[in-house]
Amino acid sequence: PVIEVRPADFSCLDGISCGAVEQWAFAVDGMRAQLFFPQTFFSASDVVRTVFLVDAKSLDRSRAIFRGIPGHSGRIWEYAPGWSCEALLRTCLLRTV
Numbered sequence: 185p186v187i188e189v190r191p192a193d194f195s196c197l198d199g200i201s202c203g204a205v206e207q208w209a210f211a212v213d214g215m216r217a218q219l220f221f222p223q224t225f226f227s228a229s230d231v232v233r234t235v236f237l238v239d240a241k242s243l244d245r246s247r248a249i250f251r252g253i254p255g256h257s258g259r260i261w262e263y264a265p266g267w268s269c270e271a272l273l274r275t276c277l278l279r280t281v
Contacts, residue, residue, distance in 0.1 A: 194277055196227045227273070233280040238272050 189195065208215040246267065250256055253263060260267050 193230045193233065193280065194227065195229075229277065234276060235279050237276050 204215065246260070246264070250260055250263060256263070
């Protein structure tokens with residue numbers, strides 16, 4: 185099937201595995217109505233209006249803090265609630281000109 189996509193500055197699509205689609209007998213619309221995939225999405229952004237993706241100084245400060253934690257697991261969000269790739273993306277999109 186052909187999917188029409190409207191022009192937009194930002195588009196987001198849930199990522200659903202082929203295995204999950206097969207389990208639902210390829211009834212993707214029904215599956216979307218029943219399931220939520222908060223960490224498996226694909227996005228596309230028109231970067232022409234993007235000022236910058238992530239503040240480099242903020243990343244450097246974060247790196248310094250987390251490197252100083254003994255036994256750091258690499259899962260930043262466990263040490264700094266609210267720090268996430270999704271939050272960085274949101275801030276970038278809100279900062280567009």
